[in-house]
Amino acid sequence: MQLSSQQIASFAAICEALSDEDDSLKREVLSHAGNRWSLGILYILGTQGTLRHADLRRAMPGITQRMLTRTLRQLERDGLIGRFDHQQKFPHPRVDYSLTALGEGMLMNMLPLWRWIIDNAGEFRAARRRAMPTAE
Amino acid sequence: MQLSSQQIASFAAICEALSDEDDSLKREVLSHAGNRWSLGILYILGTQGTLRHADLRRAMPGITQRMLTRTLRQLERDGLIGRFDHQQKFPHPRVDYSLTALGEGMLMNMLPLWRWIIDNAGEFRAARRRAMPTAE
DNA sequence: CTGCATCCTACTGGATACTG
DNA sequence: CAGTATCCAGTAGGATGCAG
Numbered sequence: 001m002q003l004s005s006q007q008i009a010s011f012a013a014i015c016e017a018l019s020d021e022d023d024s025l026k027r028e029v030l031s032h033a034g035n036r037w038s039l040g041i042l043y044i045l046g047t048q049g050t051l052r053h054a055d056l057r058r059a060m061p062g063i064t065q066r067m068l069t070r071t072l073r074q075l076e077r078d079g080l081i082g083r084f085d086h087q088q089k090f091p092h093p094r095v096d097y098s099l100t101a102l103g104e105g106m107l108m109n110m111l112p113l114w115r116w117i118i119d120n121a122g123e124f125r126a127a128r129r130r131a132m133p134t135a136e
Numbered sequence: 137m138q139l140s141s142q143q144i145a146s147f148a149a150i151c152e153a154l155s156d157e158d159d160s161l162k163r164e165v166l167s168h169a170g171n172r173w174s175l176g177i178l179y180i181l182g183t184q185g186t187l188r189h190a191d192l193r194r195a196m197p198g199i200t201q202r203m204l205t206r207t208l209r210q211l212e213r214d215g216l217i218g219r220f221d222h223q224q225k226f227p228h229p230r231v232d233y234s235l236t237a238l239g240e241g242m243l244m245n246m247l248p249l250w251r252w253i254i255d256n257a258g259e260f261r262a263a264r265r266r267a268m269p270t271a272e
Numbered sequence: 273c274t275g276c277a278t279c280c281t282a283c284t285g286g287a288t289a290c291t292g
Numbered sequence: 293c294a295g296t297a298t299c300c301a302g303t304a305g306g307a308t309g310c311a312g
Contacts, residue, residue, distance in 0.1 A: 014179060014247070017254050027172070029253050029260050034170020036163070036285065053294055064286060069295060079263025085294095089292075092293045102259050109252040113245040117165050123238050124165050127215025172305070189274055200306060205275055221274095225312075228273045 029078055033110055037063055037071045042099065042107045045081060050098040072097060080106050165214055169246055173199055173207045178235065178243045181217060186234040208233060216242050 017026055032038040037060065044059045045051060051059070057068055075081045080103035086094040099107065117124075168174040173196065180195045181187060187195065193204055211217045216239035222230040235243065253260075 014250060014254065017250075023257070025260055025264070026253050026257055030175075030250065031170040033249065034167040039166075064288095065295075066287085066297095067285065070285090077264065077267040078260055079266070089293095093292085093295085095294060102256065102263070105252060105256065109249040113169065113249060114166065116241060116245040117162050120238065120241065121159070121162055124161055124214055127238070128161070128213065130215070131213040200308095201275075202277095202307085203305065206305090225273095229275090229312085231274065 029106075032075065032078070032080070032106065033113070035071065035074075037067055038075060039107075039110055039114065041068075041071055041075060042080065042103055042110070045097060045099045046104065046107045050084075050096050052094065052096045056097065075103070079103075165242075168211065168214070168216070168242065169249070171207065171210075173203055174211060175243075175246055175250065177204075177207055177211065178216065178239055178246070181233060181235045182240065182243045186220075186232050188230065188232045192233065211239070215239075 017023070032042075040060050040063075041056065044056060048055075048059065053068070053072075056072075057063060057065065060068065072081065072083070076083050076097075079100055081097050082100050084096050084098075086096075088094050168178075176196050176199075177192065180192060184191075184195065189204070189208075192208075193199060193201065196204065199207075208217065208219070212219050212233075215236055217233050218236050220232050220234075222232075224230050
C-alpha cells in the first residue's frame with residue numbers, strides 16, 4: 001500500500017503546514033472537525049438552510065444554550081457561518097444563522113470523513129475490544 | 137446553494153449518528169482529526185512507511201516524547217496504527233509503528249479536508265480580521 | 273532507545289441562573 | 293427569544309525527570 005499519486009501531490013503543502021508551528025490558524029480551523037457540536041451545526045444549516053437560534057437548539061438534541069452560542073460564535077469568527085441580527089426586540093428578538101460559502105466548503109470536505117467513520121464503526125469497536133479485552 | 141444529491145444521500149446515517157448520544161466512539165474517532173499530532177503521525181507513517189519511535193520523533197518537529205507516546209497509544213487503541221515490539225533489549229530496544237488498513241482509510245479521508253484548509257487559509261485569516269478588526 | 277511518572281496550565285464542555 | 297455570567301469537572305498539551 002501507499003498513498004495514491006493524487007494524494008502524494010499534496011505532500012509539499014501538507015508537510016509544510018504540519019511543521020509550521022506558528023500558523024496555528026489552520027489547526028484551529030481543523031479543530032472544528034473534532035469539536036463536539038460544530039459538525040452538527042454546519043450539517044443542520046447545510047441541510048435546513050437559514051435557521052434561528054431557537055431552531056438550531058431544537059435541531060440539536062442535547063446541546064445547551066451556552067454551548068450553542070459559543071459554538072456559533074467560533075464558527076462565525078472563522079467565517080463558516082453568517083449571523084444576521086434583525087435588530088428587532090418585539091415581539092421577540094430575531095437572529096438567524098446560515099452557512100457561508102466557506103462553511104459549505106468545510107461541510108463538503110468533512111462529510112466524507114464522517115461517512116467513512118460511520119461506515120467503519122464496527123472496525124473501531126473491534127479494535128477497542130482488542131485493545132482492552134476485559135473492560136467495557 | 138445546498139448539498140449535492142450525493143452528499144444528501146448520507147442524510148439518514150449522519151443524522152442518526154449525530155444525535156446518537158450514547159455512541160461516543162464515532163466522535164472519539166473523529167476527534168483524532170482535530171488532535172494536535174494525530175494527523176501528522178498518520179501522515180508521516182503513510183508517506184514514510186514503517187518507522188521507529190525515535191524516527192517519528194525526529195519526523196515531527198516540536199513533539200515531546202510524552203505526547204508522541206500518548207498519541208501513538210490512542211491511535212493504536214482505535215486500530216489506526218500497528219505497534220510491533222521486537223522484544224529486543226540489546227543493543228537497544230526496538231519498537232516500530234506503521235499504518236493499518238484502517239489508518240490508511242482515515243488518512244485518505246482526512247487529507248482532502250486538510251488540503252482544503254490549506255488552500256483556504258487566506259479566507260480564514262480574512263474572516264478573523266473581519267471578526268476582530270483591532271486585535272491581532 | 274522506548275516509555276513511564278509527576279506536576280502544571282489552559283481550554284472544552286456542561287449545569288445553572290439571570291437579563292433585555 | 294437570544295444571550296450573558298458563574299462555577300465546575302475533565303481532558304489536552306506540555307515540561308521535566310527517571311527507568312529498563
